[in-house]
Amino acid sequence: MMSLADRWRAIAATLANKGFTEQQGASPEFRGSINVHGRAVDIELVIPDSKFVELPIVRLVDRKQLPAGAFGHISRDDIEGSVVCFAPATGLPLDFHDPGGSVLRVLRQTELSLEKSFAGQGGAEVAAEYQEYWIEKEPNFRVLVSRDGTTERQSGLQYAVFKPATGSPFFAIADTISLHDHEATRLSGAVIFHLDAELGPTADRVVPNNFLSLEQWFRAQTTVVADRWRECERALLSGKFVCLAANNCTLGVRIELPANIAMAVRTKKLRSSKLQPLLAKQKTKLDIKRSGGYWTGLAEIAQRNLHGIKTLDGKAIALVGCGTLGSHLAKFLIQSGAGAGAPLTLIDGQVLSAGNIGRHYLGHSRIGERKASALAEELRSFHPQCDIRATVGDALAQKAVLADSDLLVDATGDWNTQYALNELFYEDDISAEAILHCWISGNGAAVQAFLNVRGDDCCFRCLRPSMDAGPRFPALKPGVEANMAPATCGDGNYIPYSVAAPAIAAGLACDMAIGWANDKPGARLRTIVLDHERGIERKPTSPSAHKTCPSCLSRDES
Structure with missing residues (x-):
């Protein structure tokens, strides 16, 4: 590996060969000229870092050497001269193992940037970055x-x-x-x-x-x-x-x-x-x-990342379960437009314990607080326009809240609650367009999510019609079970897994919610395996209804 001294010697030798002379300065600085469409343009090249983590600075010595009129890729600064923006928005990869070649690349990129303006593209180049020219000392x-x-x-x-x-x-x-x-x-x-x-x-x-x-x-x-x-x-x-x-x-x-x-x-x-x-x-x-x-604005933040597709803006969403998975999912939903134009309602009756914070979105300062209200308060600090509401208590007792939602999201991971919410989704006074269940399998070996859009044949209970048998689409290999950590004083039994599992499950559920909002729900059941020794790889699928599903049979009878 080249030493620091060797890198600087290579840089100095390369620039000297190009006719540059070293100047006195806090950082190594060189003065010379580049060729822009046959015209010599004098520049100063400042190199603050021989590893190029901090890019070199190219400054025009005499702006009058360039034609009059609009010239792109030049930003005004408080030092005499003008700085040339030679690096594209995607960055300029430079190899510190080849420091001489890297500075030559900087010089060539500078020439290319200025040549665009010589070719009559100056106005277009300035327009593309016009806001930088417009800004003065007034605060943004x-x-x-x-x-x-x-x-x-x-x-x-x-x-x-x-x-x-x-x-x-x-x-x-x-x-x-x-x-x-x-x-x-x-x-x-x-x-x-x-x-x-x-x-x-x-x-x-x-x-x-x-x-x-x-x-x-x-x-x-x-x-x-x-x-x-x-x-x-x-x-x-x-x-x-x-x-x-x-x-x-x-x-x-x-x-x-x-x-x-x-x-x-x-x-x-x-x-x-x-x-x-x-x-x-x-x-x-x-x-x-x-x-x-x-x-x-909250809606604009989401739209920037979801360019060209709909966000969750304007969708009333009720998220049941503000535990490990639900806390991360709430943040992802907000960043995808939930809470803008319609409320995101968080429902949970539990208190955040000291043992939760190792993988929960909430931290130490929230221990002892109700998860729903504490999470709502935390997310409001993410953006002052968030319409986030908290309901503390049993979700099944909050029927009025659930009834007004466009999307119900179940992040409880508890079978009994999942099944009960599945039944509630089909009640006459619930107008939600869809219900989305997401959960973690094993000790974070895999995560799954199931979307039930109003009118689908397959419901959540169809995934496991008999309690005497396992699920129809298991995410764990045969014989693999979730290991419980034993209870200690002041803390109950829990299933250990890393924070990666709930974050990935939240990401999967959020992606499916966005697909639903764009009328492209895709495959209804999706699986992501984190531990390939214990988890089963499954292609996304849309299961058919099961003929022995007690939930479906009960609805057919009624």
Whole structure:
């Protein structure tokens, strides 16, 4: 293996061979030139790490060596010159066993990045990363409302700074400043313009710097954007924070009032009816503040990961069992859109014991609390928009809660409860579209999940019609049993297994719930084997009803 000294010698020798000279600096720094479409462009190459865990920095020495106009892959910084973004979004693999070859790859990648702009793709390249050009020292803001654009301008939007009980304050646009466990200070009203277009640089400016240049920049965009200027102008001059939600970026802009006008507004010496026409006459004197926005609404977080398919947004889900499996599954459901637009109801009557926390989602601080209510509180801290409700008690006694759900999820792993919920699913006043059972077999040897969609022939009891026989689709090899750990003082018997088993079972169940939400439920019974010595590999299947199933026979008779 090359030593640290050998790596630096190889880097220095390679760059010297390319005509680079080493400069003085905290990190090794080299100055030389690269060739961009036949034109020499001087750069500084800073290499902070010879193993390339931290990528080299490429800085232009003289921006004027490049053509005028929009140029992609260049970010402004507070050091003289400009930094070239040479690494693609997927990263740039560099081999520290070949340090010389790696720095040559960095130089070539830099040339390729700049050549795209020389080839007339500068505007497109800047547009692709336009938000980075737009952002200045204003703090980024979060958008906690829907991105679907069905309402062009939602009423009652607020721009505020939110301070959570734990964590750092943040700026956000929300339809309410009453978020769970957050203090809020309203700064202004807000408006979101959903623009079915891309925003980017214009012929004479990359970004606007005052109100007049903002108008010129805005009017130079596509027609679909330019036609909205009057609305945007009215919103800005009335003191609102404006969010421009385009296909390629989310931009925030507000005006900075001149000191004398700001004072007059604060002391109420200037009426709001007079403010807008006064400001309209001072466009060249009005500074603007630019910031970048990020969509962090609960529904948007789920949609980002489930791109192109439906999330669990708007589905009322009742999760029975908040133990090891259920606690992880609740988190996965929330991250998949549950609790947005419809409640996720957690049902469990047990208390979290000290022995639970080794594999439960909840930790030490929650020992002694009711699992359902403690888990609901914990998940609300994940996102302030979560509609999570807790019901402490026997699930079978919570028929009213279950009756209003679109999906019932059984994570109890207890046969008697599983069977009873199966029976309850078929009662007339339960309108749920489906019931999903998930469980762990053996000492985490395998996990299984079964989805019963309303109208299916096979019910949960069909999987084991006779208690004198084993299940029809066992996940354990013959003779393999679950080993119980003996009870100790203050703790009961339990089945030991690693936290991997409930996490995988939760992932399996969550995936099946998403399939159901997209009307593509697929195979109804699925198995994942973790221990191949004890578990049985099974292909996903949709079992047929069993002719001796007592549950089905009872329903047929009635």
